[in-house]
Amino acid sequence: ITLFGHGAGAISASLHLFSPISSSLFQQAILQSGSPLVWWAVDNDQSAINKARHFARLSGCHGNDEEIESCLRSVEVGPLALNQWKTHLLPDMQSTTRKQRLGHSYSPEALETAALFFNITFRPIIAEPFLPRWPHQILESNKDELRHRILLGVNKDEGTYEMIYGLRKYFLGEANTPKLPEAFSSNSTGPNPLDILALSIIDEDVLFPILLHAAAFEYGIPSRISPEKEWTALEVQQALAEITGDYNVKCPVIKFADAYSQAPNSQVFLYSFEHHSSGWTWPNWTGVMQGYEAEYVFG
Numbered sequence: 001i002t003l004f005g006h007g008a009g010a011i012s013a014s015l016h017l018f019s020p021i022s023s024s025l026f027q028q029a030i031l032q033s034g035s036p037l038v039w040w041a042v043d044n045d046q047s048a049i050n051k052a053r054h055f056a057r058l059s060g061c062h063g064n065d066e067e068i069e070s071c072l073r074s075v076e077v078g079p080l081a082l083n084q085w086k087t088h089l090l091p092d093m094q095s096t097t098r099k100q101r102l103g104h105s106y107s108p109e110a111l112e113t114a115a116l117f118f119n120i121t122f123r124p125i126i127a128e129p130f131l132p133r134w135p136h137q138i139l140e141s142n143k144d145e146l147r148h149r150i151l152l153g154v155n156k157d158e159g160t161y162e163m164i165y166g167l168r169k170y171f172l173g174e175a176n177t178p179k180l181p182e183a184f185s186s187n188s189t190g191p192n193p194l195d196i197l198a199l200s201i202i203d204e205d206v207l208f209p210i211l212l213h214a215a216a217f218e219y220g221i222p223s224r225i226s227p228e229k230e231w232t233a234l235e236v237q238q239a240l241a242e243i244t245g246d247y248n249v250k251c252p253v254i255k256f257a258d259a260y261s262q263a264p265n266s267q268v269f270l271y272s273f274e275h276h277s278s279g280w281t282w283p284n285w286t287g288v289m290q291g292y293e294a295e296y297v298f299g
Contacts, residue, residue, distance in 0.1 A: 001025065001026035002026065002027070002028040003016055003028070004032075006291065009034065010034025011036055011038065012124070013031060014036040015041075015042070015124055015130075016029070017029060017146070017148055017150070018131060020132070022130075023148075027148060028150065028151075029150045030152070031151070032152070033154055033291070034253070035249075035252040035253040035256040036135035036256060037136060037259075038248060038249065038252040038253075040119055040120045041135070042125065043125050044126055051122060054087050055087045055121075056068045058083040058086055059072060059079060059083050061075070084121055136259075143264065144265070145263075146260060147263070147266060148267075150269070153271030154249055154253050155292065156273065157245060157290075158289075158290045159240070159241040159245030159246070159248065159249070160241045160244075160286050160287055161286075161289040161290045162244065163240060164286070167200060170183065170190075178286060179283075180237060180283065181233055184233040186227060186230040187230065192223055192224040192225065193223065193224075193239070194213075194224075197212065197240065198212055201243060201244055202215065220235070220239045222236065237285060238285070249290070253270075273288060273293040275288065276288050277292065
């Protein structure tokens with residue numbers, strides 16, 4: 001028996017590797033563009049409860065748990081989907097922390113979008129009985145119990161798709177078609193690429209200036225405040241997409257592959273999908289995006 005998942009589905013499948021309830025019910029897993037070690041994979045129960053209450057208030061539901069549950073069942077699916085998307089933009093603890101750390105440098109208007117666009121509002125939680133401990137804790141202390149064969153991997157341009165829609169005001173043109181934002185070039189008066197890195201890509205733990213500038217230096221992300229040379233919109237797009245993909249998908253996938261392979265009874269196979277399909281209609285600068293290996297999986 002083989003479990004298979006992509007993105008959030010890969011996370012869901014991978015958590016079964018660690019569950020005392022289900023880990024013995026299958027032998028193999030295929031995990032595409034996802035890992036239980038990505039920051040958006042799991043949540044603690046209190047955070048999940050807080051989000052659920054935000055979600056209920058947005059949907060017009062109040063009262064005790066039973067009353068809220070009954071109310072939510074009566075709300076149309078359209079508003080529910082919209083309110084789920086809105087929930088992670090509310091002034092909860094995480095977004096408040098971001099705004100406090102960024103507040104001295106950015107206007108209130110800019111801070112309204114200070115949310116990580118790879119975020120998933122409702123995630124699996126660390127709790128009995130399904131997942132009693134965090135994945136990294138199980139990887140560190142229960143290696144002898146890890147005995148599955150897993151195939152996992154990434155696409156060349158993992159960050160592009162989420163970035164296009166997460167930063168839609170820059171990347172989407174008429175009829176929601178992707179466009180390369182010329183406002184990113186050095187000879188325009190558009191946004192500072194370093195600001196985009198801070199506002200939408202880097203999380204709270206590394207929002208300190210020295211770490212932010214170190215990441216920008218490593219990936220070649222320029223700043224309008226202290227420009228050293230001219231740059232093109234394409235160069236900015238590629239740099240932002242690369243760090244987005246590495247941070248949100250590639251590095252956690254590779255880290256998980258390495259950690260799981262150290263279990264004496266496991267087998268791990270890692271791939272990188274880099275083929276650009278000839279029939280792809282999006283611009284070439286979008287690259288080999290997340291999800292576009294699916295055509296070769298399903299035909």
